Amino acid sequence: MAVLAVIVTALLSYGVYYTQGVPTEKRVVTTLCSYEQNIRCNYTAYLKPNVLYGETIGKGETIYIKLVDRIDVAFNYTFECSENGSISIEYLIGSVLEEPSENGWRKPIDELVSVETAETENVTSATLIAKFSYNITEINGLIEKIEEDIGYASSTYQIVTNVGVNTTDETAIETISKSVKERVVLKLNYIGYMERTGVIEIEAPEKRLLGSITENRVKKIESAIHLKTAINVALAAWIVVGCSLTAWRYRTGRTRFETLPESERIMKRFEVIESKGMPDMKTVTLSSIEALKKLVDDYDLTMFHTKMTEGDVFFTIDNNIVYRYVARADNPA
Numbered sequence: 167m168a169v170l171a172v173i174v175t176a177l178l179s180y181g182v183y184y185t186q187g188v189p190t191e192k193r194v195v196t197t198l199c200s201y202e203q204n205i206r207c208n209y210t211a212y213l214k215p216n217v218l219y220g221e222t223i224g225k226g227e228t229i230y231i232k233l234v235d236r237i238d239v240a241f242n243y244t245f246e247c248s249e250n251g252s253i254s255i256e257y258l259i260g261s262v263l264e265e266p267s268e269n270g271w272r273k274p275i276d277e278l279v280s281v282e283t284a285e286t287e288n289v290t291s292a293t294l295i296a297k298f299s300y301n302i303t304e305i306n307g308l309i310e311k312i313e314e315d316i317g318y319a320s321s322t323y324q325i326v327t328n329v330g331v332n333t334t335d336e337t338a339i340e341t342i343s344k345s346v347k348e349r350v351v352l353k354l355n356y357i358g359y360m361e362r363t364g365v366i367e368i369e370a371p372e373k374r375l376l377g378s379i380t381e382n383r384v385k386k387i388e389s390a391i392h393l394k395t396a397i398n399v400a401l402a403a404w405i406v407v408g409c410s411l412t413a414w415r416y417r418t419g420r421t422r423f424e425t426l427p428e429s430e431r432i433m434k435r436f437e438v439i440e441s442k443g444m445p446d447m448k449t450v451t452l453s454s455i456e457a458l459k460k461l462v463d464d465y466d467l468t469m470f471h472t473k474m475t476e477g478d479v480f481f482t483i484d485n486n487i488v489y490r491y492v493a494r495a496d497n498p499a
Contacts, residue, residue: 188394194385198339199249200378205348207370209239229366231354234302239350239370241296243331250289251337257283257294261327263305265320273312278304279327292335298327300352302366309354310362319362325352339379346375428455429478429493433471441470444481449488455480458491 210222211229223229229237245253261279264272280299286292305325313319327350335342348371356364424431432438432455452458458480462469467482474492481490 190387190394191384192387194383196381196383198379198381199247199337200376201245201247201335201342201344202377203333203344203346203373203375204242204244204246205346205371205373205375206242207239207350207372208242209237209368209370211366212236212238229368230363231302231306231356231366232363234366237300237302237352237366237368239298239300239327239352239368241294241298241329241348241350241370243294243296243346244291245293245333245335245344246291247335247337247342248290249337249339251335251342253287253289253292253333253335255285255287255292255294256332256334257296258330259283259296259298259327261298261325263308263323263325266322266324267320270320271312271316273308275305275308275325278308279325292333294331296329298350300325305354306362319356321356321364323354323356325354326350342377342379344375344377346373348373427493429471429480432478432480432493436469438469438471438480441472441481444470444472444474444479444490445483445488447483447486447488449490452489452491455491455493458482458489461489 208225210224211227211234212222213219213233214235216233218230218233219227243255245255247253259281261275262272263275263278264270278301280301282297282299284295309323328347329350330345330347332343332345349369350371351369353367353369354364355367356362426434436455436459452461458469461467461484462482465484467484469480469482471478471480473479477492477494479490479492481488483489
């Protein structure tokens, strides 16, 4: 029974310890709405009469400066949202011609870059389509004039069109405001000085930008709460039962103890050494076992036990005097 009680108590105690580390809450992230921005670009080069290409070339083809007359770049921006809202787009476009070295120069050329834009909006999406038309022939002429003015010719120039787009979407959840800043770059790489020629490289953005509005909240883990509660209740109930059983065993044991003969009760209560007999010395008989025990404790003596005709004798020796107490069989319990 005692072993079983120890095992049950240990298991329940471990259960309480274990459940203390079991989380009863968890954070839940809920996506209220999602949105994305997409940027796509394409371009077409319109050529002067030539025998190498036809009238136009596009992506993947080498664009020779001497052959090209105009380049059109299509910049497509779209915004899409999973929730209905009121969407508006604002944008700013500007172009410069620059010599990109550390000490280079920059010149606005909006008058040489034709811009056409179109916008469409509905409750879940908006689109901006911008077409930039670069007059390469006139831009080449401008570069030559600047080189003549400054007396310096570079091997590289670039046309940079900066596009800034700000999108606002007023949804029922909250207002979404997103901004993007992109660049369309036409690099004019020249070779030769007497006869200026070379190629044009075009860098145009291709992007997909994802976003969302989320809500963080704490959710209770009901199973963990029930487990923790059950373990604690079980341990508390076991403690109550254990206390009751202990009290019952104590009362039962005390009742049994009190029915034993006095000599046996003394043997169970005190540390006693068995002796074959009692020394033949001066003897003092004490009236109670408590008096003998006090004497033993006060003078750090040893209590002995032996059986004699008069009964069970408990004694100790001090200064050649035997102090004894006789527990007779008929003494009351």
